[in-house]
Amino acid sequence: MVKEIVVEPVTRLEGHGGLRIVLGDDGKVKDAQFNITSTRFFEKFCEGRYCEHVPRITPRICGICPIPHHLTPTKAVEDAWGVQIPEPARKLRILLQNAKQYSSHLLHFYALAAPDFLLGPMADPALRNVVHVINKMPDVGAMALKMMDFGQKLCAAIGGKSVHPICAIVGGMKKPLDEDVRDKFLKEVDEQIEFTKKTVEIGLKVVEDYWDVVANVGVVPTYYVGLTKNGVHDIYEGDIRIVTPDGKKIDYAPRNYLDALGEHIPDHSYATHMYYKPAGYPEGIYRANCLAMINAADKMATPLADEALKAFREKTGPISHHTFAYHWARLIETIESIEIIATLLKDPDICNPDCKTLDIEPKEGSGVGVTEAPRGLLLYNIWSDAEGICKKLNLLVATNHNIAGIEKSLMHVAKQVFEDKALDGLKLPDPWIK
């Protein structure tokens, strides 16, 4: 008898997906699928829209990371039309991107991931959620909420709205940050740095508690894709960097993305499978998101984060294939984002009204914009006609870069669980919340 194990839907996930594992008579894993069950066709219905309006439609691709989905297409149109933006606008965008990174990473750590670790994998599913965590650890819960609140409010202060911002426009930003608003955030930022340090302490304790799991479950060699600028970790601009499973790093200018990134259409998922083109499919399957970014970076952009990266590498080696180390990698990126926020809040340029290039002409041609969204590389390729109407749009969105990698990890772990019984001897800590 063939046995099917179905998880429908995968919970604590933004988006729609199910898991399907097929076991044969012999107990061997025959198939492991990650089925993404929805797509909305943004790449088609943006055709015919004004190019400058595309960034006001595409944030609706993702309500958790609408900011990269606002900034990246704006950059793509600027690339197509050959528009330069003033430096204050660039700084404001970087601040906005990092504010989003900060709140999104914390949402992921505390609301989506933490219940698994704080309650333990054997906990009652009815209780395994952030509401229960807040009830049982009210101090940590309140701190987590204050951190997310800081990030989201900063997004709203710059973006207009934190969900589906409207501040960026081809040529720069609609307005600078008001000084009195800036001062409010400046007052709070030191406390946020302390909160981040506490969060990292909690995270590292969890990593230590679960080290047997981190080191032995889901260690899957793959390629990685990330964004770096001159080799330094960057979430706003730079080159697409591919990391091979044995740690070789290859950089591609954004406009050459098709040399590096291939897309395979699977028969069982609306989210397609991305891979490193020169290596072929499925050999070239890569992963994206924070672990990929950490693997891609020669160094972090800020001092505390760079120290954290060094500590990480001491434990995992120069390239980490540990799926469970994603959480640790996410914390390293969180540190970097709050350090960048603290630095930029002190930069007078973010309140400089010279934040928009005034004289702009649409141009026929194609443009590429790339950023690193909280869940991976985000790429927009837009084709404009001479009047600035979008003729065509290609989207390679963050989560999409991870689908094939997730499925590969799933197959690996399914074999570990069902064939090798690898979970049996694992050391699990006493749950923090019982």
Next chain:
Amino acid sequence: MPVKVAFMQLSSCWGCHQSLLNAHLGLLPILPELDIVYWPAVVDFKHASLVERPDGDIVVGFIEGVARTKQDTENVKLMRKKCAVIVAIGACACYGSVKGLANLYDIEDLIKRKFMETEAITDEDPKEPTEFVPGFEDYIINIKDIIDVDMFIPGCPPTTENIIAAVSYLLTLVGEGPANLNKNSSVCEKCELYKKGCFLDQKMLCYGPITAAGCEEMCPNNGDICYGCFRPTNKPNNKAKQLKELIDDILALTLEQGASLQHFLDLYLGVSNITNFYFRGDLIQRLAYEPERFATKEVEGRVILDVAPTGNAIMDEIIGRALYLLKDDPSFKFSSKTVCSHCEREVADKVPTDLKRDYQGLPTMDKCFLEQGYICLGPVTQAGCGTICPNKANAPCLGCYGPPVGVKEQGAKFISALGSLCADKDPKEVMKFIKDPAGLFNRFTLADSTLGHKYHDKMEGA
């Protein structure tokens, strides 16, 4: 007792959830009131657990997103079966949002671009995925055209305040009410005027006979009529007949009578007159938004609206008659404000200078966008958002809260407004400027628009 709630996420972006979660510390007082039985984004209950629940078991079901896949449509129907009250939350669930723009294309074209044509695809013969995926609907159908929806919270996303206000309101509906509320009695029972000749005896409208007791009869004892603020009683007083006769005898409302009936219905059944969400259970709101949804019937030679909010015949007839009288009466007022009416920008009623695209120049923060030549949907968009875009972000309104009360077609309404604004301009020039009317004026409401979706005329033998 915490109230059972479920959150269903259709094809969507998670933004409405994020907007709710943005309450952050503000969530702490509300969470203990909710028994979350399904919310894949946050808790671990699986789909099967929702299917297995008895019908009507869940008190409030929130639906977010559009029905893009066949699974979405099934989930919409499933929620209707399992939940007593269905709330459409966000522009997607209310109007289709930007995802409704897909209706400008055939599903085959959408599928072709996504799965066969995009530039990075390397397969020799790529095909639409069909294994363990649900398949697509031909076009986006509005949720309210699939099932009955009880409440609409518009916005892309609705503000945190909008969502919390709606949730709090719903919690008061299922709550116990004030501690001294006595539904087994009416205001008349202890009213000092009852025997010495009351308002009704003097042919004045007073709603005490059908109103629950517990208020200490402060209004009638102080010389004012009862407007019904303690809401329907289970045991109306005999004087309800007098009230009914008084209302039955009205042929055309005087201003005073109209105001009295509306004030009564507001307090007796309604949500306070705010427009951040639309609750169909509120008969006054429904009378303003969708009067055509009421059926009429005749009782004892009088036409009334066919409603049954209390389940008590005489009370329902009083309410039905009151609604009927208000329906087409000019004294019925329901204020629905537009973004413009809250916007702080200065309006000088000037015709716009040359129309501008948004990348051109930089608008000032103090003057109306339209007068500066930028397209802004404020005049045809319902208020409730806090005018964030025009006043905080220097960006024109995109129309995400949908049309205000009484406007069925946001895009057409804007085109008409633009026509009068640009009356002194050459229509050809204006038309040349507007290259994408659906994307500009129906960006959030195309799936709910009379424009419909792409059709092909299939002519015999053509």
